[in-house]
Amino acid sequence: MAGAALPRRNLRGSCAIPVPTTAPAWTQAQPIVKLDDVHKSFGHLEVLKGVSLELMKSDVICIIGPSGSGKSTLIRCINALTPFQRGSIQVMGIEVNDPHLDKRSLRRRVGMVFQQYNLFPHRTALQNVMMAPIQVLHQPRKEVEERARALMQKVRLEGKEHAYPGEMSGGQQQRVAIARSLAMNPEVMLFDEVTAALDPETVKEVLVTIKQLADEGMTCILVTHEMRFARDVADRIYFTDRGVIVEFGPPEEFFANPKDPRTRTFLGQVT
Amino acid sequence: MPAAQLARLPPLRLHAWHGALIAAMIIFPAVVADAQGTTTGRSSVFEALVRWTPLLLGGFGFNILISFLAMAIGTVLGAFLGIGLISLAPPVRQLSWTLTQFFRNAPWLVLLFFTMFMLPFQFRIGGLVVPLPDWMKAVLGLALPVMANVGEIVRGAVQSIPSGQWEAAESLAFSRHQQVWSIILPQCVKRMLPPWMNLYAILTMSTVLASIVGVNEVMTLAGQVEAAEGGRTDLLAPLYGWILLWFFLYSYPIARLTLWLERRYHVEI
Numbered sequence: 291m292a293g294a295a296l297p298r299r300n301l302r303g304s305c306a307i308p309v310p311t312t313a314p315a316w317t318q319a320q321p322i323v324k325l326d327d328v329h330k331s332f333g334h335l336e337v338l339k340g341v342s343l344e345l346m347k348s349d350v351i352c353i354i355g356p357s358g359s360g361k362s363t364l365i366r367c368i369n370a371l372t373p374f375q376r377g378s379i380q381v382m383g384i385e386v387n388d389p390h391l392d393k394r395s396l397r398r399r400v401g402m403v404f405q406q407y408n409l410f411p412h413r414t415a416l417q418n419v420m421m422a423p424i425q426v427l428h429q430p431r432k433e434v435e436e437r438a439r440a441l442m443q444k445v446r447l448e449g450k451e452h453a454y455p456g457e458m459s460g461g462q463q464q465r466v467a468i469a470r471s472l473a474m475n476p477e478v479m480l481f482d483e484v485t486a487a488l489d490p491e492t493v494k495e496v497l498v499t500i501k502q503l504a505d506e507g508m509t510c511i512l513v514t515h516e517m518r519f520a521r522d523v524a525d526r527i528y529f530t531d532r533g534v535i536v537e538f539g540p541p542e543e544f545f546a547n548p549k550d551p552r553t554r555t556f557l558g559q560v561t
Numbered sequence: 562m563p564a565a566q567l568a569r570l571p572p573l574r575l576h577a578w579h580g581a582l583i584a585a586m587i588i589f590p591a592v593v594a595d596a597q598g599t600t601t602g603r604s605s606v607f608e609a610l611v612r613w614t615p616l617l618l619g620g621f622g623f624n625i626l627i628s629f630l631a632m633a634i635g636t637v638l639g640a641f642l643g644i645g646l647i648s649l650a651p652p653v654r655q656l657s658w659t660l661t662q663f664f665r666n667a668p669w670l671v672l673l674f675f676t677m678f679m680l681p682f683q684f685r686i687g688g689l690v691v692p693l694p695d696w697m698k699a700v701l702g703l704a705l706p707v708m709a710n711v712g713e714i715v716r717g718a719v720q721s722i723p724s725g726q727w728e729a730a731e732s733l734a735f736s737r738h739q740q741v742w743s744i745i746l747p748q749c750v751k752r753m754l755p756p757w758m759n760l761y762a763i764l765t766m767s768t769v770l771a772s773i774v775g776v777n778e779v780m781t782l783a784g785q786v787e788a789a790e791g792g793r794t795d796l797l798a799p800l801y802g803w804i805l806l807w808f809f810l811y812s813y814p815i816a817r818l819t820l821w822l823e824r825r826y827h828v829e830i
Contacts, residue, residue: 338703369731369732371728393731393734394734395734397731397732397733398734399817401732402729402732404728404729406725408726410725410726410729410730410747410748412747412748421743422733422734422735425735425739426735426739426745427734445618467729470733471733474733474734
């Protein structure tokens with residue numbers, strides 16, 4: 291395709307195009323998300339001190355680590371919710387640190403689910419799922435509604451379409467939030483401690499939903515404190531501490547044989 | 562007082578006997594004045610009140626009209642000002658801030674005088690001469706502080722929305738315009754309603770300021786009635802008490818409704 295040969299700069303101006311086109315200059319043989327030496331400070335506090343990692347399409351990674359180690363900041367940098375000072379993040383070939391970045395075209399490709407669900411309280415569950423595809427992607431309402439109903443079914447919330455967020459449990463709200471993100475057909479999903487605010491009995495229903503997504507081949511980056519789940523779902527576990535990735539590896543190896551003393555101390559505390 | 566203790570206090574509200582008390586407060590001076598002041602050739606205070614009530618009610622209606630129009634104009638302008646106050650463009654935000662601060666921190670009466678003397682009594686659009694009567698100038702004068710206050714109400718409501726709402730909207734690739742109009746502002750309406758109604762009640766009370774600049778509203782008419790009655794002093798307290806009662810009867814239900822809305826939306830958000 292001619293588009294693939296074009297330098298990225300030529301396509302940057304196309305911010306108003308509603309439907310995401312295939313990313314320029316990116317093929318599935320390349321990492322879908324690539325972080326290279328990312329530095330981030332809040333004032334004098336350095337939160338990320340050179341983080342690098344790579345994901346191929348359909349990879350599922352879990353980022354674990356003590357609180358304050360920069361996990362959330364890290365994934366918020368990936369969809370440009372938090373700006374960072376140094377280094378590079380590429381999502382499907384889009385440079386996130388580019389000052390001329392079209393954030394909306396990046397965010398159409400990257401879905402995000404938050405710890406506090408952040409559903410829109412003035413809209414029903416179904417409307418929450420439908421809003422973005424209609425308003426942002428300008429897709430026809432009927433088609434979007436069909437897809438939204440299917441997504442509600444997928445997250446096992448059929449019958450809750452017309453409930454308002456305030457009328458649902460935390461676990462149900464979080465699953466609506468996942469459906470809302472999926473309605474945009476993202477290529478990558480970011481999960482920021484999505485079970486941290488939930489009651490223990492509703493944690494499972496959310497994790498089952500995420501596992502199902504991962505099994506279907508969705509590229510996922512999860513920040514989580516659920517060690518058993520991380521072991522179960524992840525292709526690789528990354529352990530962060532004080533702004534750096536201390537070590538990473540496949541879950542079996544990571545949990546059975548952690549190399550760094552900091553990892554061992556942390557795993558000793560949480561498991 | 563600690564908040565928990567405050568929350569336990571029984572809510573205060575008017576009961577039927579309060580109405581009797583208020584009526585007595587109005588009538589008592591009238592009775593006293595009537596007993597003291599009756600001389601030959603004068604009607605009683607009651608007769609005088611009854612006789613002038615239709616005229617005064619017309620004036621009161623004018624006050625309500627002024628309050629409606631000033632509120633409508635002030636709200637529309639204030640909504641724009643509020644949007645300006647949360648604009649991402651620094652010049653827009655600074656200009657909106659300056660306007661808000663200027664009109665919020667000026668006495669209403671001064672603003673009223675200001676518009677009275679600054680605005681022409683008529684203006685031309687093309688070949689058409691549009692008159693601008695005094696009462697219309699008063700409406701504009703009162704609309705200015707309303708505008709500034711509505712602007713602040715909008716800004717305050719927007720800032721009270723949790724930042725997670727903005728982040729969720731942003732991460733779903735909504736444009737700034739869409740974030741403000743279809744996600745943030747709809748959530749603000751409920752929060753803005755009680756302070757907005759409060760402002761309306763205050764505005765209604767302030768419409769009598771228009772009498773000072775010569776608009777024929779209820780206070781101006783009351784002065785004329787007093788003069789027509791030969792400046793009799795026994796009429797003063799009953800006359801103004803009577804008008805006081807009207808304002809009270811008009812504003813109290815608004816205050817109750819505001820309280821009710823505040824309570825209702827307090828739990829939902």
